[in-house]
Amino acid sequence: MRAHMTFSGRKAAGAVAIAAAAGVLSACGSGGGSSASAAPPSPAPTLAGASSTSPSQGSLAGKVIVIDPGHNGGNASHPAIINKKVNVINAMKPCNSTGTATNDDYAEHAFTWDVANRLAKILRAKGAKVILTRKNDKGVGPCVDERAKIANRAHADASLAIHGDGAPASGHGFHIIEPAVIKGHNEKIVPESRKLGLDIRNAFHEGTGIPYSTYLGKKGLDIRSDLGGLNVATVPAVFIEAGNMRNAGDAAKMKSPAGRERMAQALAQGFVKFLT
Numbered sequence: 286m287r288a289h290m291t292f293s294g295r296k297a298a299g300a301v302a303i304a305a306a307a308g309v310l311s312a313c314g315s316g317g318g319s320s321a322s323a324a325p326p327s328p329a330p331t332l333a334g335a336s337s338t339s340p341s342q343g344s345l346a347g348k349v350i351v352i353d354p355g356h357n358g359g360n361a362s363h364p365a366i367i368n369k370k371v372n373v374i375n376a377m378k379p380c381n382s383t384g385t386a387t388n389d390d391y392a393e394h395a396f397t398w399d400v401a402n403r404l405a406k407i408l409r410a411k412g413a414k415v416i417l418t419r420k421n422d423k424g425v426g427p428c429v430d431e432r433a434k435i436a437n438r439a440h441a442d443a444s445l446a447i448h449g450d451g452a453p454a455s456g457h458g459f460h461i462i463e464p465a466v467i468k469g470h471n472e473k474i475v476p477e478s479r480k481l482g483l484d485i486r487n488a489f490h491e492g493t494g495i496p497y498s499t500y501l502g503k504k505g506l507d508i509r510s511d512l513g514g515l516n517v518a519t520v521p522a523v524f525i526e527a528g529n530m531r532n533a534g535d536a537a538k539m540k541s542p543a544g545r546e547r548m549a550q551a552l553a554q555g556f557v558k559f560l561t
């Protein structure tokens with residue numbers, strides 16, 4: 286998302302013009318113009334190989350997991366709301382952003398919503414209590430600080446924000462974003478978040494075969510101090526940029542229901558590793 290901000294200016298003048306006209310600051314890619322073509326999430330398929338144990342006996346029984354599907358379908362048409370500044374501990378930042386999209390307009394918010402719901406279904410079948418930070422893919426927000434606070438208030442054992450990146454088309458692969466230390470605020474959760482990030486990175490890499498990002502981070506891991514969703518967290522929290530939506534190969538995987546199911550299954554394995 287740092288990359289998004291850097292490259293959006295020279296990537297797609299048209300999209301940037303739309304975003305600028307709408308007053309929208311996009312954290313994930315060039316953003317803007319994607320709301321009209323947002324595809325609804327596909328229904329999650331029947332779970333193959335799901336455990337036959339009841340949820341109360343599942344391996345994640347008693348665990349609380351918060352999943353944050355990045356952005357929201359109504360953000361692009363509500364710039365005044367999502368550009369309002371919120372406190373992210375070390376800065377004031379826009380409430381939210383539109384997110385990016387593939388070149389043929391499969392929107393990031395639709396991608397994150399679909400993967401989050403697939404993941405929630407898998408985790409619930411394993412006995413976890415799963416909370417999503419938004420109720421549908423048509424609303425506005427919530428703001429980035431509120432997304433973190435939802436996990437904090439739930440005393441989540443782990444939380445994950447799901448995003449798709451909007452980097453230059455030549456780059457591909459996924460990366461995890463872990464919290465930097467924000468002195469006096471999140472020291473306690475940084476070590477656990479690093480472990481969560483490693484477990485999810487390993488599981489995602491192994492389960493999907495998607496390589497580590499070729500354009501950002503180190504071995505699929507990045508650390509940032511500018512994300513409200515991480516700065517405000519008082520429970521273990523990481524982000525995943527599951528692929529580069531502007532790259533043709535990554536976009537094909539992200540647009541495919543089977544690809545998204547593989548991602549969800551892999552992410553679930555990461556939570557199992559971290560929480561058991």
Ligand SMILES: [Zn+2]
Pocket residue numbers: 286312313355356384385393447448449
């Ligand atoms: Zn995003």
